[in-house]
Amino acid sequence: MTTRLTISLFLLLAGAVWLLDACKKSSGDNNQFNPTYLSFTIPAGWPQPATDIFSNNRLTEEGFQLGRKLFYDGRLSRDGNFPCASCHQQFAAFATYDHQFSHGFNNTFTVRNAPGLFNLAWMKEMHWDGGVNHLEVQPLAPITNTNEMAETIEQVLQKLAADSEYPRLFAATFGDPTINSQRMLKALSQFMGSIVSANSKYDQVKKGAASFSPGEQSGYTVFKAHCNSCHTEPLFTDYSYRNNGFALDPFLKDIGRMGITGNPGDSLKFKVPTLRNVALTFPYMHDGRRNSLSQVIEHYRNGIITSQPTLDPLLKNRLPITSQQRVALLEFLQTLTDQSMLKDPRFEQPR
Amino acid sequence: MLAIGLLAGCQKTISLGTEPVNSDSGTIKLTFRNQVGNTPLVLNTATYNNPFGESFTINKFKYYISNVKLGLSGVPTIAIETESYHLIDQGLPASLSFSFPVAEGKFISLLFLVGVDSTRNVSGAQTGALDPLNDMFWTWNSGYIMAKLEGTSPQSNQAGNKIEYHIGGFKGANNVLKPVSILLPGGKFIDARKGEVSEIILEADLQTWWQGIHDLRIGNSPVITTPGILAKNMADNYAGMFTITDVINY
Numbered sequence: 001m002t003t004r005l006t007i008s009l010f011l012l013l014a015g016a017v018w019l020l021d022a023c024k025k026s027s028g029d030n031n032q033f034n035p036t037y038l039s040f041t042i043p044a045g046w047p048q049p050a051t052d053i054f055s056n057n058r059l060t061e062e063g064f065q066l067g068r069k070l071f072y073d074g075r076l077s078r079d080g081n082f083p084c085a086s087c088h089q090q091f092a093a094f095a096t097y098d099h100q101f102s103h104g105f106n107n108t109f110t111v112r113n114a115p116g117l118f119n120l121a122w123m124k125e126m127h128w129d130g131g132v133n134h135l136e137v138q139p140l141a142p143i144t145n146t147n148e149m150a151e152t153i154e155q156v157l158q159k160l161a162a163d164s165e166y167p168r169l170f171a172a173t174f175g176d177p178t179i180n181s182q183r184m185l186k187a188l189s190q191f192m193g194s195i196v197s198a199n200s201k202y203d204q205v206k207k208g209a210a211s212f213s214p215g216e217q218s219g220y221t222v223f224k225a226h227c228n229s230c231h232t233e234p235l236f237t238d239y240s241y242r243n244n245g246f247a248l249d250p251f252l253k254d255i256g257r258m259g260i261t262g263n264p265g266d267s268l269k270f271k272v273p274t275l276r277n278v279a280l281t282f283p284y285m286h287d288g289r290r291n292s293l294s295q296v297i298e299h300y301r302n303g304i305i306t307s308q309p310t311l312d313p314l315l316k317n318r319l320p321i322t323s324q325q326r327v328a329l330l331e332f333l334q335t336l337t338d339q340s341m342l343k344d345p346r347f348e349q350p351r
Numbered sequence: 352m353l354a355i356g357l358l359a360g361c362q363k364t365i366s367l368g369t370e371p372v373n374s375d376s377g378t379i380k381l382t383f384r385n386q387v388g389n390t391p392l393v394l395n396t397a398t399y400n401n402p403f404g405e406s407f408t409i410n411k412f413k414y415y416i417s418n419v420k421l422g423l424s425g426v427p428t429i430a431i432e433t434e435s436y437h438l439i440d441q442g443l444p445a446s447l448s449f450s451f452p453v454a455e456g457k458f459i460s461l462l463f464l465v466g467v468d469s470t471r472n473v474s475g476a477q478t479g480a481l482d483p484l485n486d487m488f489w490t491w492n493s494g495y496i497m498a499k500l501e502g503t504s505p506q507s508n509q510a511g512n513k514i515e516y517h518i519g520g521f522k523g524a525n526n527v528l529k530p531v532s533i534l535l536p537g538g539k540f541i542d543a544r545k546g547e548v549s550e551i552i553l554e555a556d557l558q559t560w561w562q563g564i565h566d567l568r569i570g571n572s573p574v575i576t577t578p579g580i581l582a583k584n585m586a587d588n589y590a591g592m593f594t595i596t597d598v599i600n601y
Contacts, residue, residue, distance in 0.1 A: 136475030185476035
């Protein structure tokens, strides 16, 4: 009885599959549309992203490659000189190497330090103040900002539509050659969201494939005692907004998170940045006001302005890190550099 | 049963090649007439006075209407427009009315949201009425500008006497999303029949932006362009701008 039922169900399903197949063929006009679907892999031991940025933007090789081309294309900027990659350089973990502020259109500076772009699939809110709520809409800000790429979305789309390659690439990704803002943004999101950094020496040690030097090991102990509550493993951030005790810059007057929420309790709070690849993302802090990791640790030891009302409670006594511990901590932070991501040919400028 | 379900799905897929209008449904047409008091709104050239005697001109007047529903007579269910997002833009005459299919029935009320529901404000890149090209999306603090009014007034202390209201914010106490529910006037009803069109004509009175629940003088607030209490107060006011002036079953 059970066997017969199973067989019947099998036949029914087989028939159903055949019918579905027939459906597909009858729709006709999509013969050329055959994208290669990719799966997004969560590194072992990592949390699931809070929201799946690919749930309404199914990851495909075509979409990834289109996003990659867009990311490196200067035509997304007004004068052609400022592709996304001008401020987000792969060798600098997709931050701007050795720049407090990045350069924008017409000899301008940005007003915040460019963050590294990786592990964005786990980042619910973009920008130092968390003002951007989805990776797909993030590029709208730098593309249109007058001190960044300084272009309009209309003109970007016109330039793409006039190009000899883009209509074909959009068709390969989306089924027809229509170029619109939604498709451009989804493709960019596929590329940016696919950049994952999970293969540093730290990760190798966690997997048992490498071991820390004695200095790195004691640095890791210091890290766990003093840093991990905000720069939480394995992403090395908890994505919260905190005031870490720097003075308000009198020129920039950047109040951080309060500018988004309007809540005075959020004054001077900025997103906790990841420490992955931190050796390459100098200068540090939202406005790049510290040049070296040594200076950053010194701030936490002796520089925190403890009188600020919104100072993070974890920092109210500053951090009791000894000089010796500082050296060890610096050694440990070097283990968070992920050479395989920095040199991954899939993330390079397409040829 | 499974096969029948799939067959039905199959037929639907094939029929997508033709007009998506279901012959079993009626069509509802909503038409918005933007007014200043009793006068039809004219952009750029006309000068008006608000309830406080402050004179002004308007050069942009746009607002989102979303999640449109019709209330049924006597039955506790409703007809819902799918993918219901519309940008009413005084500068684009074609945007002032839109149509959608509904099942046959008698409907006695119209429900909609002024603005874009919070879900779509956090769901990434959108298209159509929600395309950021429509200049109704904030790039620095993600979210839609739910309603926009721009113009000039001698009472404005801004450069060029500019007045500018970009009303948005979908979170917390200063959420500006406004559900509107209007009973069709005079005992009228929508009689949706297959193949037939029924039209609801609404007037939207811009004068309500300054006065209604809160007094908002141009002299005090010529510019409101961030989420906050002023934006919320203006939304409280403009939520009352709609009146149904006619219901026509063609």
